[in-house]
Amino acid sequence: MTRPSSISGGCLCEAIRFTVIFPKESDWPPQRNGICQCTMCRKHGGSVFPQNVSFPKANISPPLESHASYKLYQSSPGASRGFCATCGSAMTFQYDGEPDLVEINLGSFDEEVLCGKRDEANAWEDEYGRHVPRIGGVGFELCYPKYHIFTENAIPGVTDGFPGPKYLRDKSDGAPFTQKPSELKRQQ
Ligand SMILES: [Zn+2]
């Protein structure tokens, strides 16, 4: 998959719109991409399976902070979460200690980015409804998670079966594993 020149996203009401560029080969596909099942990420996004990916702020235009409705909520010492004060869309996470980076919630990206453009000319209908083929889109490259954190909170049978390296808490708190958290057995 060739590197896109840019991808765009925004909040639900579109008061906040942004474009991310990928100036270097190493920028694509984004590597710091994870699903975090911690309770704060769940509460902030209203999702049991919250996912975001980290980008250099320098590659985001215009700066998120330039939008009047972009607000930051300090959710814990040293970390804040961004949202649209008009429509309530949960959009970002950032550490005070990493002022040059921002993690963007992947659902903030536009449908054409995630799914591709709708090819209405080639649509068809059957007993299941209307099928619209898609053209383009970088959803797989952008969204396939590189890791899962806070899987101690995984919901068995719902959010515990995804492939990829998993951590019980954050990546610095212990070694990764690939099985379901419930399959880890007490060793003594
Ligand atoms: Zn909004």
Ligand SMILES: [Zn+2]
């Ligand atoms: Zn989290």
